[in-house]
Amino acid sequence: MKYILDTNIFISLVRNNDFSSHFNRIYRKRNDVSFTSVVVEGELKAFAMQRKWENKRLKEVQTLLQKTVIAPIKTEEIISAYAEIDAYSQGKHPTLNLPTSARNMGKNDIWIAATASALELTLITTDKDFDHLNDVFLDVIWIDITDFSNL
Incomplete structure (x- = not known):
């Protein structure tokens, strides 16, 4: 399986042993390939800086990132997917109808979803903000973080 990891997955991997196990x-099978977006890398660095993470935790994040393909966002396919997903989420897509009310997604989440969509990756997240995109632009695997005790 090829999948893309959302920011909250990396944070949970570092902060929660039960979740990590x-x-x-x-998801860490022999033939699986994990990706993330350069946007996630930036979010992780900002998160760590704002919380004054110690060196041990910073090294854990860096090790995880080194085992992950980091996709840039400066490709025409990803930029086009961003426009499509943003329009769809606002209920203003010219050909796709949003079955619910408009969704105000964070711009970084749109970049992450666009990367997943353009690269045909399954998104793994603990965030429900991607639900309306599932089976429309990408496949989403949602993990309920409350199932893990020590976060």
Whole structure:
């Protein structure tokens, strides 16, 4: 399986041993390839800086990122997917109808979803903000973080 990891997955991997064990058992298979967006890398660095993470945790994040393909966002396919997803989320897509009211997604989340869509990757997240995109632009695997005790 090829998948893209959302920011909250990396944070949970570093902060929660139960989650990390579960994730590694289910998603870190021999032929699986994990991707993330350069946007996630930026969010992780900002998160760590604002919380004054110690060197041990920073090294854990860096190790995880080194095992992950980091996709840039400066490709025509990703930029086009961004426009499509943003328009759809606002209920203003010219050909796709949003079955619910408009969704105000964070701009970084749109970039992450666009990267997943353009590269045909399954998005793994703990964030419900991507639900309306599932089976429309991408496949989303949502993990309920409350299932893991020590976060």
